[in-house]
Amino acid sequence: MTAFILGPKVYMGGSNVSTVLAGVKKVLVVTDKFMNDSGKVKYVTDYLDSINAQYEVFSDVFAEPDVETVKAGLAVMASLQPDCVVAFGGGSPVDAAKAIKFFWEQQEGASKHRLVVIPTTSGTGSEVSSVAVIGDKEKGVKYPLVSDSLLADSAILDASLVVSVPPRVTADTGIDALGHAIEAYVSINHTDFSDAMAEKSIELICEHLPTAYKTSDDMEARQAVHNAACMAGVAFNNAGLGLTHAMGHPLGATFDLPHGRAIALLLPYIMNYNAGCSTILTETAKRYAALARLLYLDVSGTRQSALSFIRSVRFLIDKIGIPTRIKDTGINKEDFENALESMATDALADATLASTPVPATKQQIIDLYRSAYDGKY
Ligand SMILES: NC(=O)c1ccc[n+]([C@@H]2O[C@H](COP(=O)([O-])OP(=O)(O)OC[C@H]3O[C@@H](n4cnc5c(N)ncnc54)[C@H](O)[C@@H]3O)[C@@H](O)[C@H]2O)c1
Numbered sequence: 346m347t348a349f350i351l352g353p354k355v356y357m358g359g360s361n362v363s364t365v366l367a368g369v370k371k372v373l374v375v376t377d378k379f380m381n382d383s384g385k386v387k388y389v390t391d392y393l394d395s396i397n398a399q400y401e402v403f404s405d406v407f408a409e410p411d412v413e414t415v416k417a418g419l420a421v422m423a424s425l426q427p428d429c430v431v432a433f434g435g436g437s438p439v440d441a442a443k444a445i446k447f448f449w450e451q452q453e454g455a456s457k458h459r460l461v462v463i464p465t466t467s468g469t470g471s472e473v474s475s476v477a478v479i480g481d482k483e484k485g486v487k488y489p490l491v492s493d494s495l496l497a498d499s500a501i502l503d504a505s506l507v508v509s510v511p512p513r514v515t516a517d518t519g520i521d522a523l524g525h526a527i528e529a530y531v532s533i534n535h536t537d538f539s540d541a542m543a544e545k546s547i548e549l550i551c552e553h554l555p556t557a558y559k560t561s562d563d564m565e566a567r568q569a570v571h572n573a574a575c576m577a578g579v580a581f582n583n584a585g586l587g588l589t590h591a592m593g594h595p596l597g598a599t600f601d602l603p604h605g606r607a608i609a610l611l612l613p614y615i616m617n618y619n620a621g622c623s624t625i626l627t628e629t630a631k632r633y634a635a636l637a638r639l640l641y642l643d644v645s646g647t648r649q650s651a652l653s654f655i656r657s658v659r660f661l662i663d664k665i666g667i668p669t670r671i672k673d674t675g676i677n678k679e680d681f682e683n684a685l686e687s688m689a690t691d692a693l694a695d696a697t698l699a700s701t702p703v704p705a706t707k708q709q710i711i712d713l714y715r716s717a718y719d720g721k722y
């Protein structure tokens with residue numbers, strides 16, 4: 346039997362704060378310093394003020410949150426005792442909020458608190474996933490917490506919130522979402538349901554991400570990419586991810602790269618490996634060929650069609666200003682070589698590897714990191 350989690354109630358296309366937060370009494374708002382200091386958090390707090398709700402804003406969340414952040418948030422939770430947690434921001438504050446609420450409920454044996462997620466980047470899909478990624482900066486490791494109790498109750502997808510996202514973040518987060526959809530689509534656990542979410546997400550991202558990157562206030566493109574990131578979240582939350590994320594987590598943690606950038610630096614190389622285009626063609630090549638068909642990129646033959654889709658992903662990454670080789674990010678060759686052994690060990694231990702379609706040995710992972718560094722397929 347296969348189950349499919351649809352997840353929270355998703356409101357899209359405008360502010361729905363008054364509907365979603367109706368009746369709350371005490372709220373912990375988790376965000377990051379930028380969203381707080383720039384006043385963007387008023388999107389939530391203005392409404393809370395208007396209904397005289399008690400609230401506290403916890404904004405000590407840094408990019409790629411770690412255990413210390415969660416501990417600090419738990420202390421605020423303990424003193425406020427809220428009935429609702431609102432996560433407002435990119436994947437970093439959203440994951441921090443989810444982890445804080447999760448550990449609070451574990452620690453206190455407390456009943457489930459309402460969790461509302463309002464993403465302000467279009468990438469992680471964390472608003473609909475049962476996942477929170479928390480890092481340990483000292484060990485250079487990221488741990489994905491996975492539990493259905495990490496699922497939000499409601500999410501608001503309001504494109505007006507992402508208009509201010511800078512192009513570089515739009516690019517990184519957009520490719521993160523694309524990576525979620527593609528990895529879910531070729532996962533060993535994909536189903537018709539996850540395929541539907543992944544396919545629509547891929548179509549929307551390929552069509553609208555370049556515009557969202559170039560013209561930040563194009564609302565149609567922004568809402569399309571925002572919706573697509575959420576759909577990719579539903580897809581991977583059910584089907585799982587794969588080798589790109591397994592290798593991307595240690596790459597990002599070791600060299601302090603944003604999550605989406607680490608994914609973008611690896612994605613086409615891993616797709617090429619999965620398809621076996623340079624060796625023996627795999628079943629996964631047929632899945633990429635199906636995506637080529639979806640985007641009217643197919644040519645004759647599975648190999649050529651799969652290659653055509655992989656090439657289009659590489660072009661998209663290049664078009665939105667992301668380096669297509671790790672060496673072009675300024676990471677020193679010697680530092681990279683020195684980190685290979687431990688990154689490969691961590692990649693092999695990463696939970697996302699469980700659903701990858703084509704297994705890889707430690708040596709193959711090291712070779713793939715080297716290919717992505719030098720830009721060789
Ligand atoms: N839980 C999941 O399912 C899941 C999936 C993928 C990634 N992640 C995690 O999510 C985190 C990354 O999240 P992210 O890529 O959204 O980045 P982020 O939350 O770290 O945000 C990136 C930057 O964008 C800024 N920003 C956010 N919203 C903005 C706005 N509206 N206007 C201007 N600037 C804005 C932030 O202040 C920050 O500087 C990582 O920790 C990653 O591991 C989680």
Ligand SMILES: [Zn+2]
Pocket residue numbers: 469521522524525590604608
């Ligand atoms: Zn991701």
